Amino acid sequence: MRKISATVAVLRRFRELSGKTQEQIAKETGINKRTVERFESGATAMTVPQMEKYLIALNITHLDLAVALQSGNYAVSKDIESMARMLPAEVRAIHLDYLLKLTKALNKKGT
Structure with missing residues (x-):
């Protein structure tokens, strides 16, 4: 198992805060549910285009992601x-x- 990237960990936390399930994210992004599970467990690396789909599904911006990565603050x-x-x-x-x-x-x- 790979180490979960900080970006994926933050995206997972935004997903949890939004109340969305991995299945909902999979449906909204067009990414297979098993792949979403593998991203969030660290088994598979996420590409930039996949990250972009997550941002759209979570209705957050690159700035929101950057602030959360730098400060741990999940305010959007x-x-x-x-x-x-x-x-x-x-x-x-x-x-x-x-x-x-x-x-x-x-x-x-x-x-």
Whole structure:
């Protein structure tokens, strides 16, 4: 048995959080259920096109995947966006200004 890749482990966790079964993922991605099982057990490596199908089936973005891989945080961008929209306009403006300044400062540092 192979070691499960971090990407596959994160995709499996997103699947579990979504409440979807391996069978549902197989049906939505067009990937054989046994292959899905083998991905998640580490017996078979997942290709990039297969990963793309998982992302679509789970309704998550590459950014969501990257954040979860780096931080272990499984909040998805659409949820964060929805919460941000609930903030008063002046608070959203403050947050946007902060993010723009942070981006500018990081770009100056070359990070």
